[in-house]
Every structure is written in structure tokens, then in C-alpha cells.
Amino acid sequence: xxxxxxxxxxxxxxxxxxxxxxxxxxxxxxxxxxxxxxxxxxxxxxxxxxxxxxxxxxxxxxxxxxxxxxxxxxxxxxxxxxxxxxxxxxxxxxxxxxxxxxxxxxxxxxxxxxxxxxxxxxxxxxxxxxxxxxxxxxxxxxxxxxxxxxxxxxxxxxxxxxxxxxxxxxxxxxxx
Amino acid sequence: xxxxxxxxxxxxxxxxxxxxxxxxxxxxxxxxxxxxxxxxxxxxxxxxxxxxxxxxxxxxxxxxxxxxxxxxxxxxxxxxxxxxxxxxxxxxxxxxxxxxxxxxxxxxxxxxxxxxxxxxxxxxxxxxxxxxxxxxxxxxxxxxxxxxxxxxx
Numbered sequence: 001x002x003x004x005x006x007x008x009x010x011x012x013x014x015x016x017x018x019x020x021x022x023x024x025x026x027x028x029x030x031x032x033x034x035x036x037x038x039x040x041x042x043x044x045x046x047x048x049x050x051x052x053x054x055x056x057x058x059x060x061x062x063x064x065x066x067x068x069x070x071x072x073x074x075x076x077x078x079x080x081x082x083x084x085x086x087x088x089x090x091x092x093x094x095x096x097x098x099x100x101x102x103x104x105x106x107x108x109x110x111x112x113x114x115x116x117x118x119x120x121x122x123x124x125x126x127x128x129x130x131x132x133x134x135x136x137x138x139x140x141x142x143x144x145x146x147x148x149x150x151x152x153x154x155x156x157x158x159x160x161x162x163x164x165x166x167x168x169x170x171x172x173x174x175x176x
Numbered sequence: 177x178x179x180x181x182x183x184x185x186x187x188x189x190x191x192x193x194x195x196x197x198x199x200x201x202x203x204x205x206x207x208x209x210x211x212x213x214x215x216x217x218x219x220x221x222x223x224x225x226x227x228x229x230x231x232x233x234x235x236x237x238x239x240x241x242x243x244x245x246x247x248x249x250x251x252x253x254x255x256x257x258x259x260x261x262x263x264x265x266x267x268x269x270x271x272x273x274x275x276x277x278x279x280x281x282x283x284x285x286x287x288x289x290x291x292x293x294x295x296x297x298x299x300x301x302x303x304x305x306x307x308x309x310x311x312x313x314x315x316x317x318x319x320x321x322x323x324x325x326x327x328x329x
Contacts, residue, residue: 137211140214
């Protein structure tokens with residue numbers, strides 16, 4: 001019994017240490033530029049002459065073939081990130097397999113001789129286009145009832161089912 | 177002993193008689209301002225249900241059942257779901273073959289696609305609020321029901 005408690009104490013301390021270690025990586029609340037909220041790292045590329053091509057709005061061939069090899073959506077054009085040097089937004093064309101409109105999809109950063117390719121998280125699109133697309137200023141509401149309408153319908157069905165099952169289990173007076 | 181004749185505290189009864197309408201008003205505010213500020217269907221429905229639960233706790237189940245009959249309650253709980261799914265179905269009908277279920281922009285409330293979406297979101301929130309309110313009251317009734325008292329009635 002005593003040995004059991006000692007093991008439990010050690011495990012709790014280890015778990016607490018792990019939580020503190022992980023908490024270092026949690027971004028500030030509501031910071032849209034926090035790395036884990038903004039983007040997902042995809043891969044690195046050797047830069048070569050691609051900076052000039054990107055600055056003119058074109059897509060370097062190495063990037064296209066690398067994306068094609070990994071079966072990511074293919075890019076159509078590039079645009080400089082406003083106010084930043086050596087950073088570009090890359091768009092995917094209209095009527096791509098999963099997106100009807102042209103969307104800002106990749107984020108390319110040049111560091112030294114490497115191009116780092118990121119994919120924008122959905123939250124970025126939510127921040128930038130949510131109010132424009134739905135006319136509802138509350139981000140939570142237009143996410144809940146519009147972008148995730150199916151999800152909320154399912155949640156309501158779950159609540160309804162819970163109520164009906166409580167009625168079936170507990171309401172036993174007279175006829176059902 | 178008849179539960180309908182039980183007397184509670186006069187102070188609690190008087191205060192809650194004044195408070196309940198304001199709680200309900202606040203619940204409606206939370207539902208309808210879900211698109212502008214914090215709030216929404218779930219929260220507003222829970223606040224609305226809590227006002228009825230306060231009524232039942234302060235007075236008694238018999239009087240509570242007179243205010244919120246079980247039949248109305250059950251009807252409301254499914255009506256909320258029907259509103260939600262019905263708005264989705266309307267947008268599917270108005271999208272004319274594109275089958276855009278729950279894409280509220282196609283329902284012609286206003287002339288703007290985005291404005292239609294805002295109104296569709298409000299309608300859907302009302303449906304969610306109705307279901308949540310009715311189900312919470314119904315669960316409370318079922319849990320609070322006392323077998324012994326019911327038999328003596």
C-alpha cells in the first residue's frame with residue numbers, strides 16, 4: 001500500500017512537470033499571430049533564384065513540383081505580405097477541389113538560403129473574412145451557427161435526445 | 177397533504193415574483209444579441225430555463241406544471257429543432273438545385289447575401305434556444321417529480 005502511494009506521488013510530480021513544460025508553448029490568448037494559431041509548417045526548400053520570381057508574383061517551378069509531389073493544392077500566384085520583407089502569401093486558384101473561391105493558402109518565408117513553406121490555419125481566414133461574409137460581428141456566433149452549422153445542428157439533436165431519454169427513463173406516471 | 181397548498185417563505189416568493197420577468201427579459205436579450213456580443217442560443221435558453229426552474233423551486237411543482245404544461249414543453253423542444261432544420265431546408269429550396277443545406281445566404285430575407293446569412297444565424301439561434309429551454313425544464317420536472325406526493329393527489 002505504501003509503495004503504491006509513493007509511485008502515485010512520483011507519477012503526479014512527473015505529470016505536473018510535463019504540464020509546466022508544455023505550458024511554455026501555449027500562446028497568449030487571442031493572439032492571431034501566435035505560430036501555432038497562424039500556420040502549420042510544411043517543409044523547407046532551397047531558395048536559389050526564387051526570391052525574384054516571387055517578388056514578381058510568379059511561382060518558382062521547384063515550389064510547384066514540391067507541392068505536387070506531396071499532393072498539396074497547387075498554387076496560382078504570389079503576393080508580398082504587406083509591410084514585411086522576404087515573406088509572401090501564395091494563393092490557390094478558383095475552383096480547386098475543395099475551395100470554390102481563390103484563397104490565401106500558403107505562407108512562404110525566406111530565411112538565409114532556405115524557403116520555409118507554411119500553410120495558413122483556417123483561423124486566419126476566419127479572422128479576415130468572417131465579418132465580410134456573414135455580417136455578424138461576433139466571431140464565435142458566426143463560427144458556431146454558420147461555418148459550423150452542421151455541428152451545431154448535431155449538438156442540438158444531442159440535447160434533444162438527452163431530454164427524450166430522460167423522459168423515457170423517468171416519466172412513469174400513468175400512460176407514457 | 178396536498179402539494180398545491182404548501183406555503184413557502186413569503187420573502188422568497190415575493191422577491192422571485194419580481195425577479196423572474198427580468199431574468200426572462202435578460203434571457204431574450206442574450207438570445208437576440210448573440211450576433212452582436214457575448215451570448216447565443218445555448219446560453220439564452222439556459223437562462224430562460226433557469227427562470228422557470230426558480231419558479232418551480234420557490235413555488236411548487238403543481239403550480240409550475242400549470243405555467244409550463246408538459247405537452248407545451250415537449251412541443252417546444254421539437255419545434256426548436258424543426259426551426260433549425262427548416263431554415264436549412266429553406267436555404268436548400270431557395271438555392272435552386274445547388275443543394276446548399278444550411279447556407280442561409282440563399283434565403284431572400286434581404287437583397288444582400290451577407291445580410292441573409294446574418295438573419296439566418298439569428299433564426300437558428302432562436303431554434304437552439306427553444307430546444308435548450310424546453311429540454312432543461314423537462315429534465316428538471318422529471319428529476320423533481322416525487323412519487324409519494326403524486327399518489328396522494
